[in-house]
Amino acid sequence: MMNVMTIGGYKAVLSFDTELGKFRGQFVGLTGDLVFEGTDIAALQNAGELALEAFLAECERSGAAPTQLFTGKLTLNIPTQVHEAAAVIAAANGVSVEQWVTEVLEAAASSVIGPLQ
Incomplete structure (x- = not known):
């Protein structure tokens, strides 16, 4: 089952790490690898908001684009x-x-x- 959370208009894929006993989120479509964790959903949401805020501030400071460009072209190798x-x-x-x-x-x-x- 896939779990997706929207934080600040950005999508993050969620999972649960059984070894750490924590929820884990990873934003998709950003130019950086932005991962966040929390012991419950509220903590996960808060950690995601803080991580995203810091990431977007750094992008603004450095002039980097925060999101990946999706061109609409997808190459697949299938059986x-x-x-x-x-x-x-x-x-x-x-x-x-x-x-x-x-x-x-x-x-x-x-x-x-x-x-x-």
Whole structure:
């Protein structure tokens, strides 16, 4: 199960570290590797807010962009049978493989993080 938390408009993926007995969060889509921890959800949220605030302040101070640029281009290497199946399904739905893959990825992403903007 994937758990995602939004902090300050940025998405973070959450997990639980059984060895440390702590929740762990990692922001996705930032130019730096920003990880935070907490013993409960409230502490995790607070740690994420503090980490993000410090990261954004450092980006502003240094003039660095805080977020990664997503171009909309994605190169995949998939098994040939998956490629063939995608082509059949796309054709059966009257769309290109690219359009079908886009729809599948959008539906999967929306089910985890909510509607895409």
